[in-house]
Amino acid sequence: MSxxxxxxxxxxxxxxxxxxxxxxxxxxxxxxxxxxxDTADTEVRIDFRMWFWQTIMRRNAGAYWAVHPSTRxxxxxxxxxxxxxxxxxxxxxxIDGRGGLYVGDYTQVAPNxxxxxxxxxxxxxxxxxxxxxxxxxYGLIAMNATVGPGVRLGDFTIVGANSVVEESFPEGxxxxxGNPARVIERLDPAACERWQRPxxxxxxxxxxxxxxxxGRAIDPQLFDRVWGAR
Amino acid sequence: MSVPWKIRFAQHILGVNGGAYWPMxxxxxxxxxxxxxxxxxxxPGIEPRCYVSAMMGIIIGDGVRISREVGLISGNHxxxxxxxFVASIPQIIGNHCIxxxxxxxxxxxxxxEHCIVTRGxxxxxxxxxPxxxxxGNPARVVGRHDRxxxxxxxxxxxGYVAARDFADFARRNLRHQYLGRxxxxxxxSGGGA
Numbered sequence: 474m475s476x477x478x479x480x481x482x483x484x485x486x487x488x489x490x491x492x493x494x495x496x497x498x499x500x501x502x503x504x505x506x507x508x509x510x511d512t513a514d515t516e517v518r519i520d521f522r523m524w525f526w527q528t529i530m531r532r533n534a535g536a537y538w539a540v541h542p543s544t545r546x547x548x549x550x551x552x553x554x555x556x557x558x559x560x561x562x563x564x565x566x567x568i569d570g571r572g573g574l575y576v577g578d579y580t581q582v583a584p585n586x587x588x589x590x591x592x593x594x595x596x597x598x599x600x601x602x603x604x605x606x607x608x609x610x611y612g613l614i615a616m617n618a619t620v621g622p623g624v625r626l627g628d629f630t631i632v633g634a635n636s637v638v639e640e641s642f643p644e645g646x647x648x649x650x651g652n653p654a655r656v657i658e659r660l661d662p663a664a665c666e667r668w669q670r671p672x673x674x675x676x677x678x679x680x681x682x683x684x685x686x687x688g689r690a691i692d693p694q695l696f697d698r699v700w701g702a703r
Numbered sequence: 704m705s706v707p708w709k710i711r712f713a714q715h716i717l718g719v720n721g722g723a724y725w726p727m728x729x730x731x732x733x734x735x736x737x738x739x740x741x742x743x744x745x746x747p748g749i750e751p752r753c754y755v756s757a758m759m760g761i762i763i764g765d766g767v768r769i770s771r772e773v774g775l776i777s778g779n780h781x782x783x784x785x786x787x788f789v790a791s792i793p794q795i796i797g798n799h800c801i802x803x804x805x806x807x808x809x810x811x812x813x814x815x816e817h818c819i820v821t822r823g824x825x826x827x828x829x830x831x832x833p834x835x836x837x838x839g840n841p842a843r844v845v846g847r848h849d850r851x852x853x854x855x856x857x858x859x860x861x862g863y864v865a866a867r868d869f870a871d872f873a874r875r876n877l878r879h880q881y882l883g884r885x886x887x888x889x890x891x892s893g894g895g896a
Contacts, residue, residue, distance in 0.1 A: 480737050480876045486718030516786060522719070543730040543752065564732045565752035565772065581785055584732055584754040585772050585805075613785050616754055616774040616807050617823070631782055634774065634807035635825045635840050648782065650825075652840055664783045 493521040508677045512539075515670065516581060517559040519677065536561070537690040538676025540568070547571055548590070550692050551601050553699045555579065555610060556673035556680045560588060571597035572605035572622055573695060579668070580612040583634075587619040602694065609645055611667065629665045633657070710749070720748070724872070725862025727755075734758055738777075738881040740873060740889075742767065742798065743859040743866065747775055759810060760793030760881030766855050767800045774807040793883045797833070799852040817852060 482490060497509035497520075512518045519539040526532045526542040533540050535549035540561035545568070546552075552570030554560065555578030561568045563584040568574070572590035576582070590605035591597040606620055609628035614620065617635045624638050627645020632638055637652040646665065648658040673680045687696045706726045713719040713729040720727040722736045731748035738757040739747070742765035747755045750771035755761065758778030769775075775796070778788040794808060797816035802808070805823040813829040820826055820837045827841040836846045861869045870892065879886030 480722065480724060482718050482721040483715040485716045486714075486721045489716075490718050541732075564730050564754065579785070581780075584774065585752055611785060613780055613782075616776065617772060617805055629782070631780075633825070634776070634809065635805065635823055650840075660782050666784050668784070668786075 497521055506677070507679075508674060511672060511679070512674050515557055515674070516579075517557055517562045523562075533561070535690070536568075536676070537678065537686055538562075541566070544568065548574070548597065550690065551590075551695055552576070553604070553691055553695050554675060555699075556675050557670055558582070559676065560586070571601070573601035573603055575604040575607045575695075575699060577608055577610035577612065577628065579610055579670075580608055580614070582614045583616040583618070585617045586614050589619065590622050592622045600692065600694070604695065604698070611665065612645075629660055629662070631660075723748070723862070724864055724876075725749075728753070731755065735878075735881075737876055738793075738878050739763065740877060740882050740885055741861050743861055744855050745769065746862065747773075757881075758788055759791045760878075760883065760886075762793055762795045762882060762885050764796060764798035764800070764816065765859075766798060766852060767796055767802070769802045770804045770806075772805045773802050776807060777810050779810045793881060793885075795883075817848075817850075819848060819850075 500509050501507040508519050523539040527534055532542055533546045536546045538554055538559045540546055541564050543564045544561035544566040546561050547569045548571030552574040554576045558576050558580045560576050560582045565585040567587040569589050574590045588606055605622045607625045609626055611628055612630045614632045615634040618632045619637045621639040625641040625643045627643050629646045630642055631648045633650025636650045636654040638654040642649055646660040646662045647656045650657050675683055678686055683700055687693050710726050714721045719729040720733050723733055725741055725746045727748040728751045730751035731753040733755045735757040738760045740762045742763055745763050745767035747769045752772045754774040756776045761775055761777050777794040781787045781789050791811045795813040797814050799817045800814050801819045803822045806820045808826045812826050815831050815833040817834045818830055824838055824842040825840045830837055834847050835844045836848055838845045858866045860866055864872045873889050879890045
């Protein structure tokens with residue numbers, strides 16, 4: 474087999490990949506939207522497969538950010554995300570924003586993370602007035618973690634693998650892990666770097682054009698809580 | 704073990720996880736397949752929703768059974784700057800280990816042979832005692848077992864790569880510098896062939 478010589482895709486897959494790259498590189502000529510090329514080098518690059526399942530097959534179509542076809546997003550209208558973060562970009566996540574969900578700037582979400590903003594056996598509110606889960610900027614939610622309703626996590630909070638977060642850690646700058654989650658390490662706030670990417674994207678939308686999402690993809694009241702204050 | 708046609712179609716026609724040299728489910732996620740040294744009859748990520756993150760190298764022995772939602776994480780993010788990674792030694796999973804659903808194996812961990820990691824555990828520290836049972840978050844050794852392991856034929860393939868070709872394959876394609884002492888062994892054996 475060709476696999477013996479070098480680790481490469483099989484020839485049909487190579488052909489399809491070429492076509493995909495061609496599509497991504499020239500998509501903006503057709504539509505004027507540059508998200509494929511502009512997010513190519515970022516942490517949450519939008520790839521053809523995610524775009525295809527969301528836009529063409531309408532799976533998780535309400536989400537205005539790129540999610541993997543194996544994740545489930547509910548309540549995308551009540552979910553507000555910051556630039557360059559995509560809850561559900563990794564495989565197998567369950568993102569429930571029906572009770573109001575905020576994920577801060579540049580926060581990374583690992584595979585199989587469950588963000589449950591609605592308590593068990595309660596009906597979600599028709600229109601939530603506040604965020605049930607508020608995750609700060611520059612955080613990391615590691616694999617298989619669960620974040621329960623009413624949780625506030627500050628900036629630079631790192632949630633360890635397989636942890637269940639049911640309490641708030643609003644001060645940030647910590648590593649929390651375990652079931653239930655406890656602080657296992659404090660980070661030095663002076664060492665933490667608040668980097669910014671020029672021309673960042675909020676999902677499929679450039680940060681500069683974020684106002685277009687108000688009312689169309691995001692609930693206006695929750696939108697103003699985050700983006701009105703900036 | 705034969706590979707389901709859907710897996711073959713996804714990997715070889717559509718190219719989903721097509722960089723892996725072993726069968727992998729399209730709902731699993733994979734980084735850096737050329738930093739994984741795979742044994743015979745072990746297919747990480749054949750179950751859905753696994754995450755094989757071989758940033759700092761993963762060495763997997765023969766006959767390792769890896770269930771769904773398992774994370775093999777070999778590179779830690781730098782907590783102060785999450786886009787960069789902390790260098791660490793490769794993760795080693797010994798022969799005939801069983802990793803049950805929802806487990807996460809953290810960077811630098813070495814599991815001895817025949818270990819069992821039970822559901823939802825997080826292995827943060829190495830376990831060098833063979834035949835241990837690990838449980839909990841963080842995982843502790845709670846017992847021993849003497850479950851017999853199925854025999855593996857010496858000509859069983861390493862994923863899609865036939866056994867007789869694998870030494871050559873590993874020498875040519877894998878990133879030896881991430882594979883620790885195994886990488887050195889591969890590089891040292893590279894004179895012939």
